[in-house]
Amino acid sequence: MVTDESSKNADDLPHSPGPAGGWGSMKGMARVVVQSNASPGALDSLRRLNKPKGVMCMSCAWPKPANYSAFEFCENGAKATLWELTRDRCTPDFFAEEGHTVSELRDWSDHELEKAGRLTHPMKYDAASDRYLPIDWDDAFAGIGATLRDLPRDDVVFYASGHAGLEASYLYALLARVYGNNNLPQSSNMCHETTSVGLTKVIGSPVGTVTFDDLAQTDCYFYFGQNPGTNSPRFLHNLKDLKDRGGKIVTFNPVIEQGLVSFVDPQNPLAMLTGKETIISDQYHQVQSGGDVAAILGxxxxxxxxxxxxxxxxxxxxxxHAFIEQHTTGFDDFIACCRDTDWVDIERASGLTEVALREAAQVYIEADKTIGVYGMGFTQHTHGALNIAMLVNLLLLKGNIGRPGTGCCPVRGHSNVQGQRTVGIAEKAHLVPLDKLKALFDFDPPTKDGMHVVDAVQGLIAGTVRGFISLGGNLVRAVPDQKRMEEGWAAQDLVVMVSTKLNRSHLHPGKDAYILPCLGRSEVDEQATGNQAVTSEDSFSMINGSIGHRPPASDHLKSELAIVTGIAMATLDPNPKLKWDEWTGDYALVRELIEATYPHDFRDFNKRMFEAGGFWRGNPARERIWKTDSGKAVITTPPQLTSLGFADKPGRYRLLTMRSNDQFNTTVYGYSDRFRGIEGTRDVVLMNPDDIAEAGLEDGDTVRLVTDYDGDDVERQLGGLTLVAYKLPRGTIAGYYPECNVLVPITHHDELSKTPASKSVPVRVERAVETG
Incomplete structure (x- = not known):
């Protein structure tokens, strides 16, 4: 494996974790079987994951192959399934126990809150006792509806986490618009909104252009800021397949991620017996945080x-050149920029050497078909959209979009985060066919743009957001400026959380605060016409059906769709076109509405929902139809060489936040990050050994991080962190999400999309002050 001078082979890291997959993965799953206290039927659920008429995994959005294997799940998916199917229950008795007031529960860790188990009853916060008390569903809906009717329409937010299926998501967006606003932020605002906005600007498509067929035909991956070993382990099989047929993988990432170093296929008995590993990256370049623009320009x-x-x-x-002439604009200016930019500037901004970049470029030149892959390490910067434009530039130079084996491949997170946008959960009014909604349901949809997550958090801090409905998620923990967010969240007139488990967002209740427990995707959703199927959209724009089969965790649970319709019926004026009861009884009717609203994407929806691998809803850019202002793909000349929104200065570091191997989003399964050699804690900050020495610190010191942000005067700090010497680029440090969210200013975001810039936060590192 070729590495840059600023990189080291994985064997030379301070912590040598061994390959991704293999027995480590099996042990990780076995440990969660015990820790989750999963029901015996959970293993049957794993057998059904990601197969036709089975259960679509509730963790990441990696696609489901048509030619599926016997075990079509990964360590991450297994953990999510086992965690959902725990036998532990968070009943009304839990909240009544001594030491379980809301104020006392704030001292619990995220992991401890999750371990309380599945929520079983609808609950309402009682301020007098500082506890959640059980409430009847009808009373909960009536109380929510009464408060919503009294609130100014613009002051209420309808947030979605990215989990709920297309059916519930469509009706949720309809509820918000009939209510009177487009305040429909979604979890993609915090991760891949940069993709939605950035890709649309340059190729006219808000999503990636590849399909599974392209993965099987490509010669090469250029890989930026994504960690398949932790966040999308099933992708490792596709990476291995490429290496087995002689393809190349070139990786750019500040952190050496073991899934991009080597992999032992846990479904290959010979590999498991012998430990035979596949070397994944032919070249691994530890670009400094914010240095991707310069690296790609090189x-x-x-x-x-x-x-x-x-x-x-x-x-x-x-x-x-034939492709460039026919399909692109901006080529001449960009080529002039390439010729005129000095290598010394590229090296300084990227943290990589000219030699290393020339070696990487040679792989690209020799490959006939290349796919560009990226994740949140690429999108979550002040100029994250510029990163995406630069990757598109690289692909366009050789016509690597719109032909087999090529394309742009953003790797999405939550299982239906992309699909929710497709069916109307969007704060931008022009993204939704409002005319069709008006014709179908006989109302006047609001035309004013609604709130992005950043707008919503700013409104909460300012006290102008007074009501919040959250369809899943743990928003208080997930967003920047967490301390200020907690105060604003608790000041609201109404907070409604649709949840499966207890989380930190429940512990800062508004004046009226409800927890509405919902079914998990693996559970039977029995309605008037029988057990209902739901659908989701994966990262490749494939639509898949999912049917639950396990008994619900409680007889008092409702489906996400039934909760949405319950709120709608209690809140909205009667309208004969809004058939909430009928839609609750038969989700196929909702799919007919989705098809009527989006006929091109969802033709014959009910007939095709269980096709093996899903059905593709299409992508014009893949067909080289560019829905941009110019009608062509846009080649972008970069106005700067970094994706940072701040300048370097002595003592200022670039903090990137990351997830451990033992978590999914804000869900923390445990305290083992085996790929980084960190066990038993999440209170760490990783730092280059030379930076540690230069700062007068030592490996193992207790330190605090202090935000060094020029945009406001708010004090933000996180203490009690153990300093860990780690092979990172100079000037780049790393800590865990969501703990480090307290350091991220809400105004520190991508300029184009407002995606929080959590991969390049300006901070100082200070030795902890001893007390006593």
């Missing part, structure tokens, strides 16, 4: 030089 500079040399020698062109 790659493009080498491609341009090679093309110039080939033309001068009368050889075959390297750049696909």
């Amino acid at each position: 790659l493009c500079k080498v491609v341009v030089e090679a093309d110039d040399a080939a033309k001068a020698a009368g050889g075959s062109e390297v750049i696909d």
Whole structure:
């Protein structure tokens, strides 16, 4: 494996975790079987995961192959399933126990709150006792509806976490618009909204362009800021397949992620017996946080030089000039930028050497078909959209979008985060066919744009948001500026949380606060016409059906869709076109509404929902139809060489937040991050050994991080962190999400999409002050 001078082989890291997959993965799943106290039927649920007429995994949005294996799940999916099917229960008796007031529960860790088990009854907060008390469903809906009717329409937010199926999501968006606003922020606002906005600007599509067929045909991956070993382990099989057929993988990531170093296939008996591992990355370049713009410009500079040399020698062109001429705009200005930018500036901004970038570019030049892959390490920067534009530039130079084996591949997080946007959960009014909603349901949809998550949090802090409905999620813990967010959250007139388990957002109740417990995706959803199926959309725009089969955790649970319709009927004026009861009894009727609203994407929805691998809803950019202002793909000349929104200065570091191997989003399964060698704690900050020495600190010191932000005067700090010497680029440090969210200012976000810039937060590192 070729590495840059600023990189080291995984064997040389302070902590040597061994390959991804293999027995480590099996042990991780076995440990969660015990810790989760999963029901015996959970193993049957795992057998059904990601198969036709089975259960679609509730964790990541990695696609489901048509030619599925016997065990079509990964460690992450297994953990999510087992965690959902725990036998532990958080009943009304739990809240009545001594030491379980809401104020006392705030001292519990995220993991301890999750371990309380599945919520079993609808609950309402009682301020006099500081406890949640059980409430009848009808009374809960009536109370929620009465408060919603009294609140100004613009002051209420309808948030969705990315889990609920397409059916519930469609009706949730309809509820908000009939209520009177487009305040429909969603979890993608915090992760891949940069993709939705950035890709739309340059190729006219808000989502990636690849399909599973492309993965099987590509020669090469260029991989940026994504960690498949923890966040999408089933992708490792596709990466291994490429390596088995002789393809190349070039990775750019500040942190050496073991899933991109080596992999032992746990479904291969020989590999498990022998420990035979597949080396994943042929080159691994530890670009400094915020340095991707310069790194990609360096790659493009080498491609341009090679093309110039080939033309001068009368050889075959390297750049696909015919494609460029027919399908793009902005080429000449960008090529001039490539030629004019000095290597010394590229090296300084990227943290990589010219030699390393030339080696990487040579792989790109020699590959016939390349796919560009990226995750939140790419999107969560002040100029994250510029990162995406630069990757698109690189792909466009050789026509690597819109032909088999090529394309842009953003790896999405939550299982239906992309699909919820598709069916109307969007704060931007122009993204939704309001005219069709008006015709179908005989009301006038609001046309004013609603609130993004950043707007909602700012409104909560300012006291202008007075009501919040949360369809899943743990928003208080998930967003930046957590301390200020907690205060604003608790000041609201109404907080409604649709949840499966207890989380920190429940512990800062508003004046009226409700917990509405819902079914899990693996559980039977029995309605008037029988057990209901739900659908979701994966990262490749494939639509899949899912049917639960396990008994519900409680007889008092309702489905997400039934909760949405219950709130709607208690809140909205009667309208014969709004058939909430009928839709609750038969989800197929809701799919007919989705098809009527989005006929191109959902043709024959009910007939096709169980096709193996799902059905593809289409993507114009994949067909080289560019729905941009110019009608062509846009090649972008970068106005700067970093994706940062701040300057370096002595003592200022770039903090990137990351997830451990033992978590999914804000759900913490345990305290084992085996890929980084960190066990038993999450209170750490990783730092380059040379940076530690230069700062006068030592490995193992207790330190605090203090935000060093020029945008406001708010004090933000996180203490009690153990300093861990780690192989990172100089000036880049790393800590865990969501703990580090207290350090991220809500105004520190991507300029184009408002996605929080959680992968490059300006901070100082200070030795903890001893007391006593």
